[in-house]
Amino acid sequence: MDAIEGEGRLDRPGHRLEQGLAFTENLLGVTRGRARGLLHGVWLGHPLHPLLTDVPIGSWTTALVLDLTGRRRAARTAVGVGLTGALAAAVTGLHDWQHTHDNARRVGLVHGTLNALALGLYGWSWWQRGRGRHLRGRLAALLGYPVIMVSGYLGGALTYNHRIGVDQTDRRLEPRRFTRVLAERDLADGRPHRALAGGVEVVLVRSDGRVHALEDACPHLGGPLSQGWLRDGSITCPWHGSAFELHSGESLNGPAVTPAPCFQTRVRDGWVEVRRAPRVVTAPPGSTLVHQQEVRP
């Protein structure tokens, strides 16, 4: 694992591949289109790719069992279903991979290469089975299965160790009370401003006569939203281009699939004050906590 992460020679082919991918996506209009968020899984609330990987793994495991019990036709169908799922997983996986950094990028490249190898083996297996050469078909599947297991392990490492696709925002609830962050006159119109609120970095934006506040670190990989740009009531992360709605923090296009945490804001005595807006109000009505959680402009 460490050998892959530290292998700098993987960077050049990785960037070549990404540039090819970028050009293809721009040609197809994916980058600025609806397909972008769809493939990342913005509509789902978490990445789409891990869902799809279950299809080939499950189908090819089934095929292994069917091969052992001698059900030839059913085994071929299972291999075919797995191939379809693997192609869908490849598209979403590449789409997510292109927006990763350093070590995770290298692991992702090896993960993808192994998957391509397994896809080739199973594709050949399916073809050979169709021509009645079941022994060859079974052999290719037997070779492909361990490859997909190793690759699955690397995919897991990307999520659990490198936190790719994981919401990277601050889990604390600070600041719970309205906290002064910036003199109002220092907040220029239409330009993001970074400030510190109770140990949390927030980005303040004045737009349409309102002050909006989001957490400064992008939920995708922690990019500084305060260095991003504003368009049509949204702010775009300068690192990977995730756009967030200013008033709600909702992600509009990915690669960030979760919303940027939102803060309540008010202006008192010439100071901008912010307080964490809880995503869900859990306290029972009438309690002290609900008083803290309620929205008061």
Added chain:
Amino acid sequence: MRRRPEVLTEVREAPEREKATRVLVEHHEVLRGLMRRLLATPRSQPGRRRALADELFDELRMHEVIEEEIFYPAMRDVTPGIAAAWSEHRQLSDQLAALVRADPRTGRFDRELGVMHDALESHAHLDEEREMFPEIERFADEDLLVELGDRLRDRLERLRSSRRTRMVLRLQRALLRRTAR
């Protein structure tokens, strides 16, 4: 005897060797100049807008190439911000594609140009000039930076005069325009 063709753009010979960061900042200025000229060109001159957008496309792509091939790999162990800078290049490429795909006679071109300006400033000024370059100048070996500066300038010159590079970039622009909706 053949006469040499007349040179249209005057290329100033650099008087002395410069650090890589300095070379890159100078090239940022070239890009900013193009951006200013584009912003100052009204919608009524679509031909000039298109030509300037083409020039920005080529020049910015060459900037990305020299940084990615020479500067970033050498600085990987000096600053942790390299991966992010690489991602920002991707944002610039995407925005360049959006810009050349927009019709220069429309408001869409103006909008894409505005975003292009913000994205370029975010990368060149907010990230590199204000954060990354000062850090590099503090921690990296000065001789190394000067040597990298020579290599960057040399590579840029060769890219600019390379017929193959020009052709690839032209093909990319044509393909992007052809598929625009």
